[in-house]
Amino acid sequence: DQQVKQNSPSLSVQEGRISILNCDYTNSMFDYFLWYKKYPAEGPTFLISISSIKDKNEDGRFTVFLNKSAKHLSLHIVPSQPGDSAVYFCAASYGSSNTGKLIFGQGTTLQVKP
């Protein structure tokens, strides 16, 4: 029972263009969402998050959009850079003040071509 799904295993974009990574979830009780980036042989690092009371959060080149009715979130990277090439995981949490246990998607491998 995959509660958080990233249906695209991989994405390839040209440097300077927009990268859009998608994530769907099934549990309407999730109220906090995060994106992590992972390079090979390293642990995931936090990128950006969004609370369910918002529909958009922006941090530099990274913007996360949340569509609660569709149970869908997306991460936009503009402009994409070769250093953004990594695996991106979306994650969801039951209650921002709860245990903090995160449910992760399968990941999307982003390749940004110079």
Added chain:
Amino acid sequence: GAGVSQSPSNKVTEKGKDVELRCDPISGHTALYWYRQRLGQGLEFLIYFQGNSAPDKSGLPSDRFSAERTGESVSTLTIQRTQQEDSAVYLCASSLAAGAIYGYTFGSGTRLTVV
């Protein structure tokens, strides 16, 4: 330390042997999590520790898996009688407090290969 430290970074073991994985969280972080990532899959929650509270063991896949944490410091994840399906990267993360809003800091993981 400055980050979350995990050891060993790689472990190859024979099927049926026991293994112990270690995690040193960031000093002062009260919450500690273990996840694993099997090949081609996402991160799978295993267990969570918060201070002196009873751990949340709901993600442990079988009774061969156990974990301990001493106070708010080191944690060890033990897998007994390892099986090939236990092969994965085991990731430890710590957080300043319980709650997703505090964010996790992950270690680099232990790659376990059961042959």
